Amino acid sequence: MKSEDGVVQGVPIEEIEKHPNVKFHRQGILDDDVQKYGEDTKVVKGGSHPEEWSTDPLQRTVVNPPVYHNSTVLFKTTAAYKYAASDWPFTGMWYGRHGNPTSWALEEAFAVIEGGYAACATGSGVAANNAAILAFVESGDHLIVTDGCYDPTREFCNGFLKRFKVETTYVSPLITPDELAKEIRPNTKIVFVESPSSLSFEIMDIPALAKVAHDAGAVVLCDNTWGPLVFKSHEMGCDVTINAATKYIGGHSDIMLGLISAKDETLYRKVKNSVRELGCPPGPDDCYLALRGLRTLGVRLRQHDVATLQIAQWLEERPEVARVMHPGLPSHPQHDLFKRDFTGGTGLFGFQLKPYSEKAVESMIDNMKIFAIGFSWGGYESIVMPTKINNVRSVEYWDYGEGLGPTLRLNIGLESVEDLIADIEEGFKRLNAAD
Template sequence: RMGVAVDYFDPLQPEQVEAGMRPETRIVYLESPGSLTFEVTDVKRVAEIAHTRGALVVFDNTWATPLFFKPYEHGVDVTVHAATKYLGGHSDLMMGIVTSTPEIHPRLRQGVQDLGMSTSPEDCWLVLRALRTLEVRLQRHMASGIRIAQWLQERPEVARVLHPALPDDPGHALWQRDFKGASGLFGLVLKPCSREAVAAMLNGMKLFGMGWSWGGYESLLIPTFPQKTRSATEWQVEGPCLRIHVGLEAPEDLITDLEAGFARLGAAA
């Protein structure tokens, strides 16, 4: 309706950005890691390509937050955050935040005013309050998330863990170069099993809830279907995919919950 055309590119192939640029291209939009399959993009390289062709780079930094990734040091012009997630952190608000370089800010501010967007004083207060504990929360999310990801790698039901902080992840080298930490959100691919077996696992979880948002204090576990939404690439794996958000609960309790879930999966299979 707004007269905007969109083309998609493989986040692991920056040269596709260059090949896909049109004379009228104005924005290259990135999210890294991707929030379903967690590919890590060479943001700096993409920004160089975009700027050479006169386009701005808009980057979704929700996964890493400003503590673990510094987008403006990598050539980004505009950063967006789902403040609903880690910046809020307590699963009690819905908010988006946009920041930019000083050069872009007047246009950004004018656009927000023209569209009439605003947020409530209470939601602003909740985010300001939560920012005071962001660092300590993220350190816990990261430590627990990596511990559980490593535990999942050893499970016989798991074919692959999608977490860029793991040394054998395809995106690990880029993550290590560009990021200062990892959040509690990552994915896993199960070995082939039935839909009913996955349902038996998920429906009986005690600590892991089911919800599409993430970044709050509670742990979440949902099925994902990347193959249904891919356009630039194909998602080719043999087993079902899950996305896990490791919250602030004791990791030992979360592992116990997952162990029971895998037992239900095995029994159903």
């Protein structure tokens, strides 16, 4: 809270906050000029304050922020200390755990591209999801979560939240607004959405669902890791949007980091305090790498999208494939919703083979030359992973019935499309030979 008299050494705090050197060092304040620019310019300029990144007497500076490694913060005067203490951790430099100019530059850049008021960085995408949820629930509360959520989110709800008497109801990713209204209780505080769904890629009607949630007084949290830039979750009605920056924002498979954007100041302060209480900040080096990755996010996503659609279309024609789960394809059941709400695609999708043995599938993917086997995605390299969707479902089960076999997930990287198709084609030869 602010000091009782609202004054630091005879100067009102409001006057201190007007000083140009204070603005950047106070989280939650975005550069209004950036908001008027186009999407690609926002990606490049969001959170960029080169005038703050140098003490050179001729005002020479650098493109990227320095990497601040700090725990202790030093205050030159008691007035500076009192200002920082007046509303911490919202007044800038206070203690290393609550951020520094490196992390604030990343947070501001993310808030700009998401269209939020301000953002918080955490040490992983899982920490971002968990901190965002904990900002809005307490013992005795209830939340509604899509059955297509990221598996660690389900584990957190079924384990941690359950131990503290917070109840979770899972609902179909294809739930209608009327169906959602029937699931909401007086103590429902959160509706948690993720679109496309993890592993199965259904598209939710988020604007309609958000309206129902808001009418009931619940906040809408969205895991938007699949669609940064291409899905504007705040515009679609989401109060808080979460991104595992480990993936597309980092873009190089070498960091662990999460980001949370809040639509307004009230929501932001709740999220920031939740992150503060949990003590889950990211390292400054990871923040630096994530910010550098974010600057090329637009061009990378466009390349991922083009290549992925080509490969998805090719897979639809293959005799080994029963169906392709990519919302950008006209064959996808929610393709019209995707076209309405998304401005493009990314590099992650799944497909379902016709009935093949597990041994045959292993033979297919074990000897790929370009695709590697791995859990994560969003990097420049292509990855394949066998999936068992129903292992992480409790309501809307995936059909593995007659004529439908194993499922695989592909992350399409930045390699040549022709080479990737050739690698999959050779894999299909091994698949058929083994079967």
